[in-house]
Amino acid sequence: xxxxxxxxxxxxxxxxxxxxxxxxxxxxxxxxxxxxxxxxxxxxxxxxxxxxxxxxxxxxxxxxxxxxxxxxxxxxxxxxxxxxxxxxxxxxxxxxxxxxxxxxxxxxxxxxxxxxxxxxxxxxxxxxxxxxxxxxxxxxxxxxxxxxxxxxxxxxxxxxxxxxxxxxxxxxxxxxxxxxxxxxxxxxxxxxxxxxxxxxxxxxxxxxxxxxxxxxxxxxxxxxxxxxxxxxxxxxxxxxxxxxxxxxxxxxxxxxxxxxxxxxxxxxxxxxxxxxxxxxxxxxxxxxxxxxxxxxxxxxxxxxxxxxxxxxxxxxxxxxxxxxxxxxxxxxxxxxxxxxxxxxxxxxxxxxxxxxxxxxxxxxxxxxxxxxxxxxxxxxxxxxxxxxxxxxxxxxxxxxxxxxxxxxxxxxxxxxxxxxxxxxxxxxxxxxxxxxxxxxxxxxxxxxxxxxxxxxxxxxxxxxxxxxxxxxxxxxxxxxxxxxxxxxxxxxxxxxxxxxxxxxxxxxxxxxxxxxxxxxxxxxxxxxxxxxxxxxxxxxxxxxxxxxxxxxxxxxxxxxxxxxxxxxxxxxxxxxxxxxxxxxxxxxxxxxxxxxxxxxxxxxxxxxxxxxxxxxxxxxxxxxxxxxxxxxxxxxxxxxxxxxxxxxxxxxxxxxxxxxxxxxxxxxxxxxxxxxxxxxxxxxxxxxxxxxxxxxxxxxxxxxxxxxxxxxxxxxxxxxxxxxxxxxxxxxxxxxxxxxxxxxxxxxxxxxxxxxxxxxxxxxxxxxxxxxxxxxxxxxxxxxxxxxxxxxxxxxxxxxxxxxxxxxxxxxxxxxxxxxxxxxxxxxxxxxxxxxxxxxxxxxxxxx
RNA sequence: GCCGGGGUGGCGAAACUGGCAGACGCACAGGACUUAAAAUCCUGGGAGGCUCACACCUCGUGCGGGUUCGAUCCCCGCCCCCGGCACCA
Numbered sequence: 001x002x003x004x005x006x007x008x009x010x011x012x013x014x015x016x017x018x019x020x021x022x023x024x025x026x027x028x029x030x031x032x033x034x035x036x037x038x039x040x041x042x043x044x045x046x047x048x049x050x051x052x053x054x055x056x057x058x059x060x061x062x063x064x065x066x067x068x069x070x071x072x073x074x075x076x077x078x079x080x081x082x083x084x085x086x087x088x089x090x091x092x093x094x095x096x097x098x099x100x101x102x103x104x105x106x107x108x109x110x111x112x113x114x115x116x117x118x119x120x121x122x123x124x125x126x127x128x129x130x131x132x133x134x135x136x137x138x139x140x141x142x143x144x145x146x147x148x149x150x151x152x153x154x155x156x157x158x159x160x161x162x163x164x165x166x167x168x169x170x171x172x173x174x175x176x177x178x179x180x181x182x183x184x185x186x187x188x189x190x191x192x193x194x195x196x197x198x199x200x201x202x203x204x205x206x207x208x209x210x211x212x213x214x215x216x217x218x219x220x221x222x223x224x225x226x227x228x229x230x231x232x233x234x235x236x237x238x239x240x241x242x243x244x245x246x247x248x249x250x251x252x253x254x255x256x257x258x259x260x261x262x263x264x265x266x267x268x269x270x271x272x273x274x275x276x277x278x279x280x281x282x283x284x285x286x287x288x289x290x291x292x293x294x295x296x297x298x299x300x301x302x303x304x305x306x307x308x309x310x311x312x313x314x315x316x317x318x319x320x321x322x323x324x325x326x327x328x329x330x331x332x333x334x335x336x337x338x339x340x341x342x343x344x345x346x347x348x349x350x351x352x353x354x355x356x357x358x359x360x361x362x363x364x365x366x367x368x369x370x371x372x373x374x375x376x377x378x379x380x381x382x383x384x385x386x387x388x389x390x391x392x393x394x395x396x397x398x399x400x401x402x403x404x405x406x407x408x409x410x411x412x413x414x415x416x417x418x419x420x421x422x423x424x425x426x427x428x429x430x431x432x433x434x435x436x437x438x439x440x441x442x443x444x445x446x447x448x449x450x451x452x453x454x455x456x457x458x459x460x461x462x463x464x465x466x467x468x469x470x471x472x473x474x475x476x477x478x479x480x481x482x483x484x485x486x487x488x489x490x491x492x493x494x495x496x497x498x499x500x501x502x503x504x505x506x507x508x509x510x511x512x513x514x515x516x517x518x519x520x521x522x523x524x525x526x527x528x529x530x531x532x533x534x535x536x537x538x539x540x541x542x543x544x545x546x547x548x549x550x551x552x553x554x555x556x557x558x559x560x561x562x563x564x565x566x567x568x569x570x571x572x573x574x575x576x577x578x579x580x581x582x583x584x585x586x587x588x589x590x591x592x593x594x595x596x597x598x599x600x601x602x603x604x605x606x607x608x609x610x611x612x613x614x615x616x617x618x619x620x621x622x623x624x625x626x627x628x629x630x631x632x633x634x635x636x637x638x639x640x641x642x643x644x645x646x647x648x649x650x651x652x653x654x655x656x657x658x659x660x661x662x663x664x665x666x667x668x669x670x671x672x673x674x675x676x677x678x679x680x681x682x683x684x685x686x687x688x689x690x691x692x693x694x695x696x697x698x699x700x701x702x703x704x705x706x707x708x709x710x711x712x713x714x715x716x717x718x719x720x721x722x723x724x725x726x727x728x729x730x731x732x733x734x735x736x737x738x739x740x741x742x743x744x745x746x747x748x749x750x751x752x753x754x755x756x757x758x759x760x761x762x763x764x765x766x767x768x769x770x771x772x773x774x775x776x777x778x779x780x781x782x783x784x785x786x787x788x789x790x791x792x793x794x795x796x797x798x799x800x801x802x803x804x805x806x807x808x809x810x811x812x813x814x815x816x817x818x819x820x821x822x823x824x825x826x827x828x829x830x831x832x833x834x835x836x837x838x839x840x841x842x843x844x845x846x847x848x
Numbered sequence: 849g850c851c852g853g854g855g856u857g858g859c860g861a862a863a864c865u866g867g868c869a870g871a872c873g874c875a876c877a878g879g880a881c882u883u884a885a886a887a888u889c890c891u892g893g894g895a896g897g898c899u900c901a902c903a904c905c906u907c908g909u910g911c912g913g914g915u916u917c918g919a920u921c922c923c924c925g926c927c928c929c930c931g932g933c934a935c936c937a
Contacts, residue, residue: 613860
């Protein structure tokens with residue numbers, strides 16, 4: 001064997017894999033499938049180590065599953081539409097199409113140099129018309145079903161990116177991409193009716209047993225279900241127009257001493273007209289409205305309000321209560337109006353205290369009427385109702401049901417479920433995205449582009465101005481069309497779709513990526529999907545992952561998919577930090593994988609990233625750690641090198657059983673099989689890839705120890721003349737046991753260090769390649785070991801050890817313990833009360 | 849405030865969920881080999897005590913209790929860190 005030059009191995013094996021199409025697959029119902037997917041990449045230009053971690057995790061799993069006999073689909077693609085490319089075009093004049101293709105080419109090279117086992121023939125990019133055509137097709141299906149609709153609404157606007165943002169894309173009051181505080185605008189926009197699935201999306205989180213708890217919690221919070229009631233408070237002087245409020249605490253309604261309208265509430269402007277001073281009324285309401293968003297989201301803004309001068313009737317008490325407008329009532333949640341109960345709600349209490357509004361206690365912990373006088377804090381817990389008419393004496397829980405039923409019976413209220421989740425606004429006033437396939441005709445209104453005219457191709461435009469309007473609107477040949485219905489003049493929609501539409505179903509397209517007649521063949525998806533293992537950053541916990549769950553249900557309801565949940569298992573990998581911070585170009589702390597590959601080869605990098613910590617944990621990059629992994633690979637290489645002459649050849653045969661082996665040989669066989677068990681379980685069951693690598697390291701250490709004991713001087717010691725000492729070994733059993741250990745080791749290293757493993761595999765005499773080889777077989781009998789050391793605890797302290805056969809019966813174990821001199825010494829003169837044996841291990845003797 | 853996840857050597861971590869705490873690695877120290885260095889191989893290491901030494905003893909998984917022959921793991925009460933949501937009625 002030559003010296004270890006990983007860079008050459010990388011090239012050699014990557015070429016071979018490509019030539020043999022080693023990772024391409026076809027559906028085969030006779031074999032179990034495994035769909036392993038990493039979140040596809042935005043082609044930003046260069047992948048740093050943090051990105052690569054994701055792909056390496058997926059690759060370890062994909063390679064292992066392949067060796068374990070699964071038909072593995074492991075594809076990759078590009079989330080290629082998006083703002084950065086367009087912004088770059090505005091800045092430097094390079095068309096997004098060109099920069100995107102360049103970036104894809106470069107990043108693809110990086111992934112290939114890492115030896116990730118992708119089925120590249122299935123590669124897709126969302127900016128290809130053959131892909132986004134199906135975004136448009138699906139949009140039209142959703143339009144037909146009422147799941148896509150257009151309405152004017154106030155939306156989040158990012159003044160830097162010059163576009164609308166979905167609620168999910170507003171993070172801490174700012175744009176998810178650039179952090180700029182968002183503004184509010186009123187625009188005609190397209191929405192996807194994700195709220196139609198709110199209940200299902202929430203309930204089904206319980207079925208996602210292989211998702212991280214953290215992500216499920218975030219999704220549940222985001223959907224935000226609350227059960228309550230809508231109750232009508234009629235206007236005192238106009239009982240025909242009631243104010244409808246949403247409350248989760250109808251049990252406190254007798255304590256509702258005023259009503260609050262959000263500044264956006266439609267009634268506000270009507271009351272203003274009727275008021276004594278409409279001008280100042282409107283001015284104040286307007287002041288609250290512009291306060292919103294940035295200010296409201298930025299933290300504790302002081303509660304403010306003003307009295308409208310009008311009153312509403314509390315339908316339970318029949319008392320007239322004042323109507324105020326308040327800045328903290330959200331127009332977009334519930335009905336945009338609330339019944340204020342200052343005695344039992346923090347916010348209402350604060351408001352009532354400030355404006356000296358009446359506070360009425362109607363729930364107390366013990367059901368005793370509250371003493372008159374001022375309270376200094378609201379009672380927000382459940383309790384027993386007091387001063388609540390016929391409902392007094394009920395517990396809050398009982399009252400919620402009974403009072404809701406009462407309101408329902410009387411016709412002024414009903415039980416309802418309120419979600420925080422809102423419909424997904426998908427219109428973007430930008431160029432580099434999927435054109436929305438809609439046409440506006442004066443006569444026929446909104447008309448979808450007929451299917452046979454899809455795709456609506458993105459026109460190639462030359463100038464990127466960065467002005468805050470849709471670039472497509474400046475292309476007359478795009479805008480002006482004839483109406484598909486009447487043939488008259490019409491104009492196209494000029495907004496493009498949110499790029500999260502592209503990424504909400506790409507995993508289905510991978511199952512059938514070149515289909516020209518439909519988004520995918522349902523049969524192909526039925527075989528491959530759902531995705532068995534999905535890996536990506538936690539930053540998509542609510543964006544991409546909730547949209548994809550929504551789309552899966554849309555496809556299901558179109559009859560194209562037979563499941564609701566697209567991703568069976570989810571792993572959110574931790575970020576790779578450098579100097580305690582996330583890597584980014586602007587911070588200048590990017591670890592460039594290309595130079596690492598140059599220096600240590602792909603395998604050392606892969607191994608290090610897998611070994612340093614469990615996949616979902618954040619890690620700090622360490623050059624020394626990478627060198628350590630390189631050392632390990634060299635160490636394995638030397639081990640194989642030293643034994644290769646001895647163990648090569650057809651006639652070696654296989655190790656079998658433990659009879660006739662020396663203790664050292666038995667120990668090595670045991671270690672080999674114990675390692676197989678651990679590595680297999682760590683990868684497949686737990687995705688604890690760091691401990692899988694540890695187990696491999698232990699096996700290598702064991703091999704060194706074995707060699708040291710078996711062969712004088714041991715292998716790989718100092719000078720070259722010592723190197724082939726292993727050649728002196730003549731004992732057939734030794735050769736077999738070592739060969740078995742090395743074969744198992746090399747196979748199990750393949751997912752982590754595929755190039756090195758392939759080369760060693762070849763030098764072991766196999767010509768068909770590891771990619772097609774199988775995982776080493778586990779022999780539980782061998783792993784069980786022939787004689788084991790059993791700790792003996794006396795009163796909870798380990799006092800001695802017994803050497804016993806592994807299959808010793810419990811009573812024999814007890815007997816042997818009581819017979820053993822060392823144990824006897826510890827229990828001398830005492831009475832044995834109890835002997836505890838756990839899983840065949842004697843662990844405790846309780847004496848008095 | 850609410851929800852979720854965590855606190856284990858100098859550091860990253862492990863203990864496959866009640867059975868020898870600290871595997872594996874990084875950094876460090878010592879030795880072998882070398883004219884020397886690098887590389888390599890071997891050895892050491894939680895803290896404290898006691899030994900010439902082998903050994904042995906005590907304490908030790910954020911803090912305080914509990915259950916158990918036995919607790920990093922289970923229960924109760926705290927403290928701290930990280931992440932998410934947050935005037936959602």
